[in-house]
Amino acid sequence: xxxxxWLIAALPLGAFALIALxxxxxxxxxxxxxxxxxxxxxxxSLQVLREIAAGARIEQSMEWLPLGHGLGLTVGFxxxxxxxxxxxxxxxxxxxxxxxxxxxxxxxxxxxxxYAAMSLFTFSMLGLVLANSLLTMYIFWELVGLCxxxxxxxxxxxxxxxxxxxxxxxxxxxxxxxxxxxxxxxYWHAGTLEFRGLEEAAAAxxxxxxxxxxxxxxxxCGAVGKSAQFPLHVWLPDAMEGPTPVSALxxxxxxxxxxxxLMARTFPLLEHSATAMMVVAVVGGFTAIFAASMGIxxxxxxxxxxxxxxxxxxxxxxxxxxxxxxxxxxHLFNHAFFKALLFxxxxxxxHLMDTNDLSAMGGLRRxxxxxxxxxxxxxxxxxxxxxxxxxxxKDEILAAAASTNPLLFAAALATVFLTxxxxxxxxxxxxxxxxxxxxxxxxxxxxxxxPLLVLxxxxxxxxxxxxxxxxxxxxSFLEGRAVTAEVNLPVAGISTxxxxxxxxxxxxxxxxxxxxxxxRLAARFQPVHTLLVNRYYMDHLYNGFVARIxxxxxxxxxxxxxxxxxxxxxxxxxTTISAATSMRRMQSGQLQAYAWAFFAGTVALAVVAALPLLxxxx
Amino acid sequence: xxxxxxxLYPITLQHGLILGAALFSIGLAxxxxxxxxxxxxxxxxxxxxxxxxxFVAFARQLEPAxxxxxxxxxxxxTVAAAEAAVGLALIIAIYHLxxxxxxxxxxxxxx
Amino acid sequence: xxxxxxxxxxxxxxxxxxxxxxxxxxxxxxxxxxxLFLVVTLASVAAVFVILGADFLAAxxxxxxxxxxxxxxxxxxxxxxxxxxxxxxxSAGQAVSGVLVAGAVFIVTTATLVSVQWPKVVGxxxxxxxxxxxxxxxxxxxxLPFEIASVLLLxxxxxxxxxxxxx
Numbered sequence: 001x002x003x004x005x006w007l008i009a010a011l012p013l014g015a016f017a018l019i020a021l022x023x024x025x026x027x028x029x030x031x032x033x034x035x036x037x038x039x040x041x042x043x044x045s046l047q048v049l050r051e052i053a054a055g056a057r058i059e060q061s062m063e064w065l066p067l068g069h070g071l072g073l074t075v076g077f078x079x080x081x082x083x084x085x086x087x088x089x090x091x092x093x094x095x096x097x098x099x100x101x102x103x104x105x106x107x108x109x110x111x112x113x114x115y116a117a118m119s120l121f122t123f124s125m126l127g128l129v130l131a132n133s134l135l136t137m138y139i140f141w142e143l144v145g146l147c148x149x150x151x152x153x154x155x156x157x158x159x160x161x162x163x164x165x166x167x168x169x170x171x172x173x174x175x176x177x178x179x180x181x182x183x184x185x186x187y188w189h190a191g192t193l194e195f196r197g198l199e200e201a202a203a204a205x206x207x208x209x210x211x212x213x214x215x216x217x218x219x220x221c222g223a224v225g226k227s228a229q230f231p232l233h234v235w236l237p238d239a240m241e242g243p244t245p246v247s248a249l250x251x252x253x254x255x256x257x258x259x260x261x262l263m264a265r266t267f268p269l270l271e272h273s274a275t276a277m278m279v280v281a282v283v284g285g286f287t288a289i290f291a292a293s294m295g296i297x298x299x300x301x302x303x304x305x306x307x308x309x310x311x312x313x314x315x316x317x318x319x320x321x322x323x324x325x326x327x328x329x330x331h332l333f334n335h336a337f338f339k340a341l342l343f344x345x346x347x348x349x350x351h352l353m354d355t356n357d358l359s360a361m362g363g364l365r366r367x368x369x370x371x372x373x374x375x376x377x378x379x380x381x382x383x384x385x386x387x388x389x390x391x392x393x394k395d396e397i398l399a400a401a402a403s404t405n406p407l408l409f410a411a412a413l414a415t416v417f418l419t420x421x422x423x424x425x426x427x428x429x430x431x432x433x434x435x436x437x438x439x440x441x442x443x444x445x446x447x448x449x450x451p452l453l454v455l456x457x458x459x460x461x462x463x464x465x466x467x468x469x470x471x472x473x474x475x476s477f478l479e480g481r482a483v484t485a486e487v488n489l490p491v492a493g494i495s496t497x498x499x500x501x502x503x504x505x506x507x508x509x510x511x512x513x514x515x516x517x518x519x520r521l522a523a524r525f526q527p528v529h530t531l532l533v534n535r536y537y538m539d540h541l542y543n544g545f546v547a548r549i550x551x552x553x554x555x556x557x558x559x560x561x562x563x564x565x566x567x568x569x570x571x572x573x574x575t576t577i578s579a580a581t582s583m584r585r586m587q588s589g590q591l592q593a594y595a596w597a598f599f600a601g602t603v604a605l606a607v608v609a610a611l612p613l614l615x616x617x618x
Numbered sequence: 619x620x621x622x623x624x625x626l627y628p629i630t631l632q633h634g635l636i637l638g639a640a641l642f643s644i645g646l647a648x649x650x651x652x653x654x655x656x657x658x659x660x661x662x663x664x665x666x667x668x669x670x671x672x673f674v675a676f677a678r679q680l681e682p683a684x685x686x687x688x689x690x691x692x693x694x695x696t697v698a699a700a701e702a703a704v705g706l707a708l709i710i711a712i713y714h715l716x717x718x719x720x721x722x723x724x725x726x727x728x729x
Numbered sequence: 730x731x732x733x734x735x736x737x738x739x740x741x742x743x744x745x746x747x748x749x750x751x752x753x754x755x756x757x758x759x760x761x762x763x764x765l766f767l768v769v770t771l772a773s774v775a776a777v778f779v780i781l782g783a784d785f786l787a788a789x790x791x792x793x794x795x796x797x798x799x800x801x802x803x804x805x806x807x808x809x810x811x812x813x814x815x816x817x818x819x820s821a822g823q824a825v826s827g828v829l830v831a832g833a834v835f836i837v838t839t840a841t842l843v844s845v846q847w848p849k850v851v852g853x854x855x856x857x858x859x860x861x862x863x864x865x866x867x868x869x870x871x872x873l874p875f876e877i878a879s880v881l882l883l884x885x886x887x888x889x890x891x892x893x894x895x896x
Contacts, residue, residue, distance in 0.1 A: 588725060589724075589725030589726060590721075590722055590725055591721055591724070592649070592650050592651075592658075592721060592722070592819065592823065592827070593823075595649060595650060596650050596823075596826060596827060596830055599646060599650075599830050599831075599834055600830050600833075602834070603830065603833045603834055603837055606837045606841075607837070610837075610840075610841075623843055624843070626737070626741075627733070627734075627737050628733045628736070628737060629733075629736055629737050629740045629780075631847055632842060632843060632847070633740065633744075634777075634781060635842045636839055636842065636843075637740075637744045637747070637748075637777065639834075639835055639838040639839050639842065640748055640835060641747060641748065641751055641770070641774070642834070642835075642838070643831045643832065643834050643835035643838070644748065644751040644752055644755065644831070645751060646827075646830070646831040646834055647755060647827055647828050647831035647832075648751070648754055648755040650819075650823070650826075650827030650828075650830065650831060651755065651818050651819050651823065651824045651827040651828065652755065652817065652818065652819070653815065653816070653817055653818065653819055654760055654811060654817065656760060656802060656805050656806055656809065657754070657760055657763050657817075659802065659805075660754060660763060660764065660767045660802060661754065661755070663767065663771070663794070663798065664751045664754065664767065664770055667747075667770065667771065667774045667794075670774070670778075670786075670790075671774060671777060671778075671781075674777075674778055674781045674782075674783045674786060675781060677781075677783065678781045678782050678783070679847070680847075680848065684866075685859055685862055685863060685866065688783050688785070688786050688859060688863060689863060689866055689867065689871055691783070691786055692786060692789060692863065692867075693874060693878055695786075695789055695790065695793050695794070696793075696878045696881070696882065697878070697881065698794075698798070699793055699797060699798055699882070699885075700881055700882055700884075700885035701885075702798045702801055702802065703801060703885050703886065703889040704885050704888050704889050704892070706801055706802065706804075706805040706889070706893075707888070707889035707890070707892040707893040708892055709805060709809065710805065710808055710809065710892075710893050711892050711893060711895065713808070713809040718812070719809045719811065720815060722819060
């Protein structure tokens, strides 16, 4: 099967093509085609996972653009443990989210379009995961960016949605530009873009150290954009304008982790540059605490989760920067499940209330007990409470930070505290206390409930794959050798205590759904609150400063274009026109004038030909 | 070599050629200056006759045994006849359209 | 020699007549006069053909030109009444420039052919009848052009019919 792993990606592409070619007329058919394709893909992924676990390694590529001198560009795919894990994560979460969408998107005008885009996205994401070279990856990288744009803007008639889609696309493009430069830079130095070739070149020291640092930092720019790291994090909270299942799949579980995956995939290169690793770790650590602090004050349930996602992505990036690549991937693995679960729960509430506003919710535990339980479990997992999945991966990351960089460890601990606080603030405000808003009376469709129930299982248990208790199968699988995980007891104890403290703080402040506590706190800590609510004025900075520079430059370019380039081009045009206007008078339409010109020309030619004779050379 | 006209007598190749050139040029002058398109057609016939005279003169002086020039002239007469037929048909068609055969009025192709 | 003298006299007489006819064609105001001047030219050229030893061609000239083409032209003249108030020549500028170019063509051509050293006569000019020889070569050496000419005539006939009908 592994030899044909590309099939996994091809299946959703086929679904997309079928929907685009005609199945779109039947929304139900579109949906089931997508689900079928991804279900099959999921089954194949599990089979691939088994074969990889048994020791298989696949890499196939073909020449795309031969450039001579042994250089050239190739496209191809590879399957190794990293790929296999990502395949399983992407297909399983996709499958659940798309089943969930059956109910959530029911009756939507763009139902078929939604599923077509979802299929295309899954294809792109799987292609990205399977890619065996930076170039192939970059192609799919841009494709997922496109799909993200399409899906954020799914309700494009809403101006906020189309603005958010544009923002997401442009901001991530900014990072992608760096990524592209990095690709070119690495190609310049290594002469290949295949991961294997790059790793060999780096290991053999064929890439100068400085060049490797610059190249990897440029590649990291792509990850910063796609994984919403500081300072390009601004698009992800706005991306919540898309349908909630999209947020769950793309902006929590899969696409945004592409950056993390990229760093994990290029980790063998990153390892050789201490500077680049340092930068990666610091950016990740800073993003983690930075985003978590904004999550404290957000009142939009999805934005809270979005900040949480940014923060957790920062965790993973930090882990990779600290050299704990498998810990970062482990957290990615666990996070995909419990964050998808959280988003689907949020979707369940939004479906019930038709609002994202936490202050309009309250007391929902009675109407949606299953959602309540699922959210609580996922939140505990996210906060890192023993023995849920988040605990294990977070502990590994914290242990890595504790042993290498105390400053980052402190930031990570603070993030743990903030994470626990904002998550339980969310739960208390949404589920406890008395109802504050109108709810629909319809029961939740089964297609939405089942994915919640299914996702509870990995949210609780996926962490066990990486524990010392079972011999750390996850780490061993990823590294391809037996790796033991040690539970760092002091770190685990401290982080659990901090998380519990955070939950306690949330209870003291917001327990029983005391929404008015927000206003009181806001008044009490006015400057801080203002800063946080305005998201550290990052958006203002971009809009007021960066955008002004860009617009000014654009204005200048426009002027230059109009007054220089266009003037030149138009000048050519008008010269031609005036020349033609004067020349066309010769075209009198008079037959005799033409005949006259013909004979006059003949005579002239004859005279010219005879000139040497007439001048007396003979 | 300075141009030297042949003596008036006896008749040589050059006499025929000059006659042909004269007929051709006079026909050309007519074709360029007359207004009636049928007259222009006639002038063109004169030009063709000038050419025929040239061919015949060559045939007599250069290749008297083969008569290539005469055969060529024969074909020119054939083509001229065809040309006259088609040309007159065109002129009549134009006349139907504009009730005039003045060539200077047919200037639809003016740029 | 008397024969040469006769030849020269004939050549000058009919050559001059053909040139006069051609000039008359241009100068005449009335199109019918032009047509009559054309007849003079064509007939004179036929006579020149005889003098130059092309007896068959002279017969063809008379039959085809004077007989057929002229009739065709006269029909064309009759079918297209001419407004006699319109000047028969083009505008003065065009007329003068046209004559100038025609004159230039004549000068250039004449200058060329009098200055060229033409090859000597390769065979003795014969005044023998040419009909048999031309007929033979038409069916041997020039069979293909002959056939093509016949196709051309057919096409011209059909084309003339179609154009004249649809006009």
